[in-house]
Amino acid sequence: MSKGKWKLSNLYLIAVFAVLYAPILYLMFYSFNSGGSMREFEGFTLEYYNEVFQDTRLLIIVLNTFIIALLSAAISTIIGVFGAIAIHYIRSNRPKGALLTLNNVLIVSPDVIIGASFLILFTLAGIQLGFTSVLLSHIAFSIPIVVIMVLPKLQEMSGTLIDAARDLGASGWQVLSKVVLPYIKPGIFAGFFMALTYSLDDFAVTFFVTGNGFSTLSVEIYSRARQGVSLSINALSTLIFLFTVVLVIGYYFINKRNNVRPGAKEGSL
Amino acid sequence: MEARARNLYLIPYMLWVVLFVVAPILLVLYYSFFNVEGQFTLDNYAKFFTPVYLRMTLSSFWYAFLITLFSLLVAYPTAYLLTRTKHKTLWLLLIILPSWINLLLKAYAFIGLFGTYGFVNTVLELTGIGNKQILFTDFSFVFVSVYIFIPFMVLPIFNALEKMNPTLVYAARDLGASPWMTFRRVVFPLTLDGVKAGCMAVFIPALSLFMITRLIAGNRVITLGTAIEQHFLVTQDWGMGATIAVFLIIAMALLMLLTGNRKRGLIDIVKR
Amino acid sequence: MKQLVRMFVLVFAVSFGLIYVTSYMNSSAGYSGGNTLTVYNWGDYIDPDLIARFEEETGIKVIYQTFDSNEAMMTKIKQGGTVFDVAIPSEYAISKLKEDNLLLPIDHSLLPNLEHIDSRFMHLSFDPENAYSVPYFWGTVGIVFNPGMVGDLTFDSWDDLWDDSLRNQIMLLDGAREVMGMGLNSLGYSLNDTEEAHLQEALAKLSRLTPNVKAIVGDEIKMLMANGEAAAGLVWSGDASEIMSENEELDYVVPQEGSNLWFDNMVIPKTARNLEGAHQFINFMLDPEVAAQNTEYVGYSTPNKDALAILPEEISGDERFYPDEELTSRLEVYDNLGPRMLSHYNELFLEFKMHRK
Numbered sequence: 034m035s036k037g038k039w040k041l042s043n044l045y046l047i048a049v050f051a052v053l054y055a056p057i058l059y060l061m062f063y064s065f066n067s068g069g070s071m072r073e074f075e076g077f078t079l080e081y082y083n084e085v086f087q088d089t090r091l092l093i094i095v096l097n098t099f100i101i102a103l104l105s106a107a108i109s110t111i112i113g114v115f116g117a118i119a120i121h122y123i124r125s126n127r128p129k130g131a132l133l134t135l136n137n138v139l140i141v142s143p144d145v146i147i148g149a150s151f152l153i154l155f156t157l158a159g160i161q162l163g164f165t166s167v168l169l170s171h172i173a174f175s176i177p178i179v180v181i182m183v184l185p186k187l188q189e190m191s192g193t194l195i196d197a198a199r200d201l202g203a204s205g206w207q208v209l210s211k212v213v214l215p216y217i218k219p220g221i222f223a224g225f226f227m228a229l230t231y232s233l234d235d236f237a238v239t240f241f242v243t244g245n246g247f248s249t250l251s252v253e254i255y256s257r258a259r260q261g262v263s264l265s266i267n268a269l270s271t272l273i274f275l276f277t278v279v280l281v282i283g284y285y286f287i288n289k290r291n292n293v294r295p296g297a298k299e300g301s302l
Numbered sequence: 303m304e305a306r307a308r309n310l311y312l313i314p315y316m317l318w319v320v321l322f323v324v325a326p327i328l329l330v331l332y333y334s335f336f337n338v339e340g341q342f343t344l345d346n347y348a349k350f351f352t353p354v355y356l357r358m359t360l361s362s363f364w365y366a367f368l369i370t371l372f373s374l375l376v377a378y379p380t381a382y383l384l385t386r387t388k389h390k391t392l393w394l395l396l397i398i399l400p401s402w403i404n405l406l407l408k409a410y411a412f413i414g415l416f417g418t419y420g421f422v423n424t425v426l427e428l429t430g431i432g433n434k435q436i437l438f439t440d441f442s443f444v445f446v447s448v449y450i451f452i453p454f455m456v457l458p459i460f461n462a463l464e465k466m467n468p469t470l471v472y473a474a475r476d477l478g479a480s481p482w483m484t485f486r487r488v489v490f491p492l493t494l495d496g497v498k499a500g501c502m503a504v505f506i507p508a509l510s511l512f513m514i515t516r517l518i519a520g521n522r523v524i525t526l527g528t529a530i531e532q533h534f535l536v537t538q539d540w541g542m543g544a545t546i547a548v549f550l551i552i553a554m555a556l557l558m559l560l561t562g563n564r565k566r567g568l569i570d571i572v573k574r
Numbered sequence: 575m576k577q578l579v580r581m582f583v584l585v586f587a588v589s590f591g592l593i594y595v596t597s598y599m600n601s602s603a604g605y606s607g608g609n610t611l612t613v614y615n616w617g618d619y620i621d622p623d624l625i626a627r628f629e630e631e632t633g634i635k636v637i638y639q640t641f642d643s644n645e646a647m648m649t650k651i652k653q654g655g656t657v658f659d660v661a662i663p664s665e666y667a668i669s670k671l672k673e674d675n676l677l678l679p680i681d682h683s684l685l686p687n688l689e690h691i692d693s694r695f696m697h698l699s700f701d702p703e704n705a706y707s708v709p710y711f712w713g714t715v716g717i718v719f720n721p722g723m724v725g726d727l728t729f730d731s732w733d734d735l736w737d738d739s740l741r742n743q744i745m746l747l748d749g750a751r752e753v754m755g756m757g758l759n760s761l762g763y764s765l766n767d768t769e770e771a772h773l774q775e776a777l778a779k780l781s782r783l784t785p786n787v788k789a790i791v792g793d794e795i796k797m798l799m800a801n802g803e804a805a806a807g808l809v810w811s812g813d814a815s816e817i818m819s820e821n822e823e824l825d826y827v828v829p830q831e832g833s834n835l836w837f838d839n840m841v842i843p844k845t846a847r848n849l850e851g852a853h854q855f856i857n858f859m860l861d862p863e864v865a866a867q868n869t870e871y872v873g874y875s876t877p878n879k880d881a882l883a884i885l886p887e888e889i890s891g892d893e894r895f896y897p898d899e900e901l902t903s904r905l906e907v908y909d910n911l912g913p914r915m916l917s918h919y920n921e922l923f924l925e926f927k928m929h930r931k
Binding site: 070071072089092093096097099100103104106107110111152155156160161162163166210211214215218221222225240241244245246248255256257 | 575577578581582585586588589592593595596599600612617618637639640641642646649650653654655656657797800801820
């Protein structure tokens, strides 16, 4: 590739990243505003960061949000991976298509409907609203995403690979743990991260199924937003954002160092 | 794999399908036959075919189409260039990361950026273009929607590009194909599955967008999702909301069928 | 495979660690103790110092939960999976909750402070005997505007909003009753009108407003109006007072044709567990001194006549938020029109929103 083109392509990526991060930088910038709103920047202050650490309730909510996200992502990944394997091995086209369509229903349904129907469901089942109901819902709406992320990896895996393992005398479990799972690992990680993303991002479903004092960050932000977003929420978002950035970059490089061996492909997350 | 073991894997997944997919669909279907006063009726379906709702459906599809198109136009080059960088997975993660910040907060940030006295307008004025209304226009709505959906489009395309065998590109170049020709005849067809997955992941949620229709478009754009949200949360006319949902689910199933067929068609073409 | 297992073990370990931490934080903050009272209210709709004072005086730990719309609140109360001891819905929600048998009667003998409430705000149509609800705040619907941006329009009449000079310059709050009510009021009809011809007339008039409407928004309207994003906006008086405290250039007016008078009242939902605490809390909030402090914090209009007497003249004498008898007589409370009519209002409002410029 010529040099001019290289520059142009870099410029494009920089532009994309600039737009993606512009609103976030905007939020971060105003978290230091002593003026108290996102209107005019009056002066520098750390008051809102102090406020965040004083607010026990808010901190509990943040931790709750992370617990729900991590647990629901992990559990839905496990169920979703097995679901994807099961779908993959259905031979006839019709039930396979039907199952896939059912799988996708939750991805495409508006959150409000998911939330409302889950609420009815939990009421019928007599499940108390709170941690359990929120966790179950998050697992429920994350599973199809995991399936979608894992299926393509399964499809590109050649059948001969498994046949070969079979011929060498591998049991069903061995085929799974030694051949299939390692092969689809990138898909599993992608699924996990997407599930995490959906869970952290969700407002509408949680809003319906939460109760008894349990709350997640997005729900809390919505109820606080009635008075205009307080800058302590900006401060909190800034902290969480920086934390995740550090975590992601740190994890990436640690992982890379551990994986340096000849022929290892870069970037298996 | 043995049939019995396969059935074992199926249990938690099927349980999920029955409890959290089939049951809610049935519930939605059931509710769609009742009016606000709790009487059994087909009125909701009749109402869906009035001009108001048909126009809404049409405009929802139009905006969803625009959003998908622009997402694809932005995401494809992004994904392509990402595969060429060092630390590509890290960059990919950094594309996903912004979606971890609460949507409402980002929407408020966009209101600040796009407002009459916001950052963008200040820049426009400094460059002599002058103050423009950006907020509450079709432009801002499509822009922010694309912003939200970009990661969901980039990811599958990125995966498809990664999967592609690079020697194919070299072969095409060796055979004298221009870069554009290589892209059109080799790269793009090979990543079509990723593109399709991305389009599905954007188009259908775009049909049911809400929240930003109010925050960014000031209710100048009404999508089916907005109407459903209104019926469930404000009017409490769950029947009508459920009816719209039924149509959305049907639309989705049709769309999946359609794209599924097209795939087979394309394979045929390639084979020929 | 090893990497996969390692990651999942790590994720579960971290989650359970965090669960332990939060349960520790919960118990040390007293949220999981026995003597608690759950108050279900709009966000930031009470002075937090008053909650602390109530906790100190009674030894009851208050769990403050918030909702962002009456409908969301009703859904939660109806569902019944959550304990709420006191809730603060608006008047139309109260009549609906009452209809659905979701409220417990309030024992007036436990509320000696009830006498401080202005009799004008008692015995209203949505709860004639005040058997289920006690006034918390009240207000009107009107127009907040920037005098510098609207020329010589005064908005004494709703029709001023239709003025050609306001092209793309007004914002409306996203409420079917409010916007339809504005259309009806501007034609001289009642905002509880159910006559189809009148409703269609109102819709036709509203559709002529479309070119002037910049946006129809929710709570963001406060931020947007304070930022000067539009010249005039249809808002609730409570929001108006907040907007005006943010941006002092703005003014608020209730048009002379009449408008809406709304109430937020305290109720005890069926899900209540701590009845005694609930009555104590309500009585506490009715105390003139407490109500006055709360009014200064929240900025809405108080129905407590003895609190009003304590408040500084600049608040209690402000005719924009405490209108005189003459204007008050033209204000109407929203009647419960029944689900069918309400959904018709919503359909018409949706049709209005669908009009493109």
